[in-house]
Amino acid sequence: MNTAELPHTAELSVPQIAGRPRSNSIAPRQLTPADVLAQNRAWAAKMERERPGFFEEMAKGQSPEYLWIGCADSRVPPNVVLGLEPGELFVHRNIANCVYSTDLNVLGAIQYSVEVLKVKYILVVGHYGCGGVNAAMSDNDHGTLDNWLLPIKELYENKEPVLAGIKDDKHRAETMVEFNTLKSVESVCRTKSLQNAWKLGQEVKVIGWVYSLDSGTIKDLNVEVSSPADVYKVTSLLAPGVGIDAAYPTTRDSESTLRRPDGKIALVRNDAQERKDLSGPGELGAGAVETANAKGGKRKRSFSEAIQAFINLKF
C-alpha cells in the first residue's frame, strides 16, 4: 500500500529524501538509520516553520480524546490512517490487537488513558489480513508467539460452528478478525478501569472497527459500548453459534443461519421495514428480526431480544 495516498494531514507527511522516491511498491526503501534521522529533522523543521510554537505546546502535556488499541502491523499506522496529529491519539499496539487480563501493558494503557487522560473513546481496531490471527488459525509452529496467540486459538475453536460454514478461506479469516476484534472490545469493557469509570458516570465509549489493507478504509462493526449494561450485546455476538452477520442488522438484508450450541439450527431473517419501525435510540443493533424455529413457528422480535432468545435456547 502506498501510504502517501492515505488521508493524512500535510503536517504528518514525511519529506522525501533525495534520490529515494516513493512508489507504490511495498519493498523496503532501504533507508539507513541515518536516513530516517535526517527525515525526522526535516519533519521537525517543517512543522516548526509552518506552525511556530507547535512543539513548545506539545511539551506542555497531552489531552487526547482517543485511545487506539490496534495491531502492531507496520501497514496500520494509527495516526496516519485517521488523519490525526500528534497529541490527538493515545496508542497501544501489540500483535493481533489483543486485550488480556494478564497483560499489564495493555491494562496500564487503558487505566492511564481512562483515569488520567479521560479519553472519550476507546477504538479497538483489528485489520483484515492480520498475520497474528492467521497464525492462530493454523496448526503451524510459531514458537513463543503461539503462547501469545493461545486465547485467539481458543476463540477460533469456540467459533468453529460458524466459521466451518464459510467455505472461502479469505472470508473465513476476515470473519475471524472481526470476532477477535469483538473479543478485545468485550475484554476492554470488562477491565476494572472501564467498570469503575462507568460506575462514576464518566462518559467513555468502546468502539469496534476493522481496517482494510485493501482499501485503506475502516469498517465499523456497529459495536459501541458505553455502559456495563451494554456489554452483553458484544458477549452475545461471541457465543459459539452466532455469526458475525448478527452484528449488522441495520445494514444487511439477509437470512442468517445460526447454529446453536445444542446443534439445532435457527434462521434469523432481517427485515428492513420492520427494523426501521422498531429501532430504538441508543440500542446497539436495534431492529426487528424474524426468528423461526424448527417447526416453522415464526415470531418478530427486536434484534437484541432475538440474540438473547438464541443464547437462552428459547426459539
Ligand SMILES: [Zn+2]
Ligand atoms: Zn495484525
